[in-house]
Each structure stands twice: as C-alpha cells, then as structure tokens.
Amino acid sequence: MKRSGFWSDLVKYRTLLLMLLPAVLFFIVFAYIPMTGVVLAFKQYTYDGGIFGSPWNGLDNFRFFFESGQAWQVTRNTALYNIAFIIVNNVLQIAVAILLFEVANKWFRKIFQTMLFLPYFISWVVVGAIAYNLFSYDFGMINVVLTTFGMDKIDIYNTAEYWPVLLVIVSAWKAVGYGSIMYLAAITGIDTEMYEAAEIDGANVFQRIFKITLPNLYPTIIILVLLAIGNIFRGDFGMFYNMVGNNGLLFANTDVIDTFVFRALTSSNDIGMSSAAGFYQSVLGFVTILFANYAVRKYDKDRALF
Amino acid sequence: MSAQLTSKVAKPEGSDKRLLQIIGYLFLALISLFCLVPFILVLSSSLTEESSIIEQGYQLIPAVFSLEAYKLLFEFPGQLLKAYAVTISVTAVGTFVGLLLTSMTAYALARRDFKWRNKFSFFFFFTTLFSGGLVPWYLMVVNYLHLKDTLLILVLPLLMNVFYIIVMKSFMAGIPDAITESAKIDGAGDFRIYLRLILPLCKPALATIGLFIALGYWNDWYNAMLFITKQDLMPLQYYLYKMLGNMDGMRKAMISSGAVVDLQIPTESLKMAMTVVAIGPILLVYPFIQRFFVQGLTVGAVKG
Numbered sequence: 355m356k357r358s359g360f361w362s363d364l365v366k367y368r369t370l371l372l373m374l375l376p377a378v379l380f381f382i383v384f385a386y387i388p389m390t391g392v393v394l395a396f397k398q399y400t401y402d403g404g405i406f407g408s409p410w411n412g413l414d415n416f417r418f419f420f421e422s423g424q425a426w427q428v429t430r431n432t433a434l435y436n437i438a439f440i441i442v443n444n445v446l447q448i449a450v451a452i453l454l455f456e457v458a459n460k461w462f463r464k465i466f467q468t469m470l471f472l473p474y475f476i477s478w479v480v481v482g483a484i485a486y487n488l489f490s491y492d493f494g495m496i497n498v499v500l501t502t503f504g505m506d507k508i509d510i511y512n513t514a515e516y517w518p519v520l521l522v523i524v525s526a527w528k529a530v531g532y533g534s535i536m537y538l539a540a541i542t543g544i545d546t547e548m549y550e551a552a553e554i555d556g557a558n559v560f561q562r563i564f565k566i567t568l569p570n571l572y573p574t575i576i577i578l579v580l581l582a583i584g585n586i587f588r589g590d591f592g593m594f595y596n597m598v599g600n601n602g603l604l605f606a607n608t609d610v611i612d613t614f615v616f617r618a619l620t621s622s623n624d625i626g627m628s629s630a631a632g633f634y635q636s637v638l639g640f641v642t643i644l645f646a647n648y649a650v651r652k653y654d655k656d657r658a659l660f
Numbered sequence: 661m662s663a664q665l666t667s668k669v670a671k672p673e674g675s676d677k678r679l680l681q682i683i684g685y686l687f688l689a690l691i692s693l694f695c696l697v698p699f700i701l702v703l704s705s706s707l708t709e710e711s712s713i714i715e716q717g718y719q720l721i722p723a724v725f726s727l728e729a730y731k732l733l734f735e736f737p738g739q740l741l742k743a744y745a746v747t748i749s750v751t752a753v754g755t756f757v758g759l760l761l762t763s764m765t766a767y768a769l770a771r772r773d774f775k776w777r778n779k780f781s782f783f784f785f786f787t788t789l790f791s792g793g794l795v796p797w798y799l800m801v802v803n804y805l806h807l808k809d810t811l812l813i814l815v816l817p818l819l820m821n822v823f824y825i826i827v828m829k830s831f832m833a834g835i836p837d838a839i840t841e842s843a844k845i846d847g848a849g850d851f852r853i854y855l856r857l858i859l860p861l862c863k864p865a866l867a868t869i870g871l872f873i874a875l876g877y878w879n880d881w882y883n884a885m886l887f888i889t890k891q892d893l894m895p896l897q898y899y900l901y902k903m904l905g906n907m908d909g910m911r912k913a914m915i916s917s918g919a920v921v922d923l924q925i926p927t928e929s930l931k932m933a934m935t936v937v938a939i940g941p942i943l944l945v946y947p948f949i950q951r952f953f954v955q956g957l958t959v960g961a962v963k964g
Contacts, residue, residue, distance in 0.1 A: 363776075374769075381784060385787035472946070483931065490718075530695065
C-alpha cells in the first residue's frame, strides 16, 4: 500500500499532470536546460565542442571580464540606474495616483489616465524613434526649440553626460501610467471611514493625504520597492539598447550588464566572456532577490514571493 | 475583479480643497501632456514635407504639410505588408496557444486537492529567480533547437510567463471548489471541468492576460533581433528598428518592393511615418482595451 502511493497518485492525477506537461516541457527547454549552460562561463567555447564538449579554462573568462575594467563600470551603471528609476518612478507614480484619486471630476480623471497609460503600450523601438525625433542634432525638436530661443544646439547623441538624466526621464515616462494605476488601486482600497472621521475632526485635505493616504500606502510601497530592489542588477535591455544602441561614445554612462553581455555575444562573439558576465549577473541577481524576499517576509509574510 | 477606480472623496468645498484641485489639475495636465505630446510630434513630423524638416527640424505643427512619406509607404508596401503579416500571425497564434497553456497550467496549480501543486509551483517560480543568462539560451536556440530564421522562435519565447500563470492561478483560486467537486461527482474528467466549467468563469482574467500576451507579441523585436536574419520573416517592430537605423536598407526594401532605383527618399519624414504605421493599430484599439489592462494591474497589485 505504501509503495504504491506514488503510482496511485500518478494515476489519480494523470489528467492534471498531462495538463501541466506542456508548461513543464517549456520551462525545461527554455529555462532549466539553459541554466546548465552556465558551465560555459568556465570554458573555452569551441563551435565543435558546443556547450558541454568545449574544454575547461577555469576562471580565465572571469579574469578577462574583471580585468577589462568593464565589470565595475557596467555593474555600477546597472545598480545606479535602477536605484534612480526606483526612486523617481515611485515618487512620481504615488503623486500621480494620489492626485488622480483626489481630482473630483470623473471625466477628467479618465482622460488623464488614458493619456498617462499611453506610453506603456508602445515598444522600445518606437520609444527609440520618438527619442530620435526629440534628440537628433540636425532635426530634433529640442534643438529646434533651443535655436528658436537663440541658444546653441546640443549634441545629445555624442555627449555622455546628458544620458543619466534622459534615461531616468524616459523610464519615468514609460512607467508612470502603469505604476500610478497600481497605486491608485491601493488607494481605492483604503477604508473610506478613515477619511470621513478625519473630515469630521477638521483635518484639511493635505493633512488627510499625509496622515491617512500615504501611511496607508506604505505597505504597498515597501513591498513594491523591495521587489524592485531584488531586480537591481537586471538592466532593462530594451530601453538601453533602443535609446543608446551601439553608440560607444555613450557607454561610460549608459552601458549596463545586459547590453554588455549582448554586445560581447553578438559583436565580438566572445562566448566565454559574455557567459562569464551573464553568470556573474545571474548570481548577483539571485542573491539580491533572496535578500529582498527575506526583507519582504520579515515585513509582511503574506506578501513574500516564497 | 471589477476595478472601480472611482474616488469616494466628497466634492471640494473649502479653500484647502480648492487649492488641492488646482494643484491636481495642473500637475496631472502637465504630466499627461508630457506623455501625449511625443506621439503628436511623431505624427506631425510624418506629415511634414521633407525639405521643411531638413531646413527647420521636426515641429509640433507641420510648417509645410505633405503626405509624401505615406504615399511612398503605401505605393510600395511589399516589405511592410510582409512585416505586418508576420506580426499579426505570430500575435494571433501566440496569444491563443499562450492563453490555453497558461490557463491549463494555472488550473492544475489552483486545484487544492492536487497533492504536488506546491512542488510544481516552485518548479515554475524558480525560473524567475535564477537564469542561465543570454548566452546559453541563445546557443540552445541556435545550435541545438535549430530555430534560427523560423517563425516558431518568434512565438515560443513569449508563449508562457510565470507571472501570468500566477495571476491566472490566483484568479482561479477565487472560484469556489464546490464547482469542481460537484462536476466530479457527476463523473466529469479534470480536463472537461477545466474546459467547460472553469474557462467560461475566467473570461475577465482571460481577456486581461490575453491582451498582455498579445501586446507582448505585437511589441516584440528582441527575439527577432537575436534570431531573424531573413527579411521576409521580420516582424513589424524589428522592421521599424532596421529601417530607423539603416535608411540605405529602407531604400533597398523600397526598391525590392518595386520602387524605381534612383528614388529620392524623404528619409526623415519616412522614419516617422513608419513609426506611426507601427503604432497605429495599437492606438486604434487602445481606448477599448485599456480597461482590461487596468483590471489586470489591479489584480496583480492586490494579489501580488
């Protein structure tokens, strides 16, 4: 009886297991088997040997990656950009959500929401085209405006210093609709009795926002920020690649781990080093997300990822 | 599920309320315009005569109105139509199959009487924590699965996503167990219960997740950039990407679509017209589908 437990379960759950089969196969092929490919980071890749037949070369790939001086640069850029995105995006989204909630006219609220959500729906390629429309030295809108006011043109695509600010703005632009709707949902969930009580006590609207709305949002904010911190070493490849592309002049300020790995793979065909950099990122990401989850779990057990 | 994002705050009366309304409208109007204006700029740039752009740059209101760029796009639409066909078919097939697999997987995981559901949930979830990175994945697709330059590789990577499975699962967990139980007593099999009873109850979640999947396919250029070299298999976004970066390529595409060889191409307005054509369908359906996205986000926010 005991021995047959597993087999009888297998029969009992056969349909459910069959329903899971495609997904299981999918994740084995596209996630788990590639995971074993991390061994490439310790190998001298040869085309004939493939992932598993190529000879080992110890830590040479990592040595090359770290000694190139690129490792520190891309890690720093990835982390700093993500920190800036987390701060700017969340502050903006919370402000927008609170004001959307407070705005009295329903019709206006809908119009605002529709416009704010628009950038979320377009691809990064289109964002890249819009950026060109604005930033291009010869024809860009920004330079048109500058020359109209008699100022000198700025060469955005050749000046690395502008990019940290620009990328933060672009990120905020794309994410503001999405994030503010999430926060708006959380605000809508706040018990209205609290507002009524505050009103009776004579609190003005600003006190209401800072004493009721914001404190009630803290749990949501903390969770979302912690989870975002868990992904701090994952760069948004689509954004960086479509905004900057292969423009080496800007790399000092714009190269993130993801774009670095991509270039090492596709332009220099350096399989060894790009796997080493990828592996480095995966481990870094894994550790930070475990840490973030631990923090979430401490704060609110039910909201933890696992 | 029904996300009524309506304010329950009373109408403004006092001076503090009026002040807040003024701040609110100004700030929101500013940010909203900031979100909208770039789209208008692209549209009007695409409608501006080329020589006017060369002289004065892109402008919010066309100095000299011209439909030349669109005329050119639609006069020789060969490659563009192919890119549209690729995107539409990939989106349709991927969304349908993706929804089917996502909901099927979610149903098995949502069944409380399924002994191994936590083990399987973790099996899926772990892939979001650790990945082998781009390189092994790329080599796997190209050297082992031999999917380079196939339509299949545009469909497969976006087919399933752990986050959608989780959202779907939490939605299904809200359906009373009694439905499954009583159907089982009546002798219905698990798959039949899923297909006939559960799926119809999941319509709102299916609509939302289906739209997220569809948007993902429509906007995908990454997989094409990695794996597609044949022009005939390029999806719309990647075609746009190529054209933006390579006007010479655009000229060649025009020629292969039947344009005369020494054609003068209004490159700057054409870039913007291409962009408009690539976003167009999304903007057309946007007002109708926005609601579902709001619903989906709300579910995600509440249920994590």
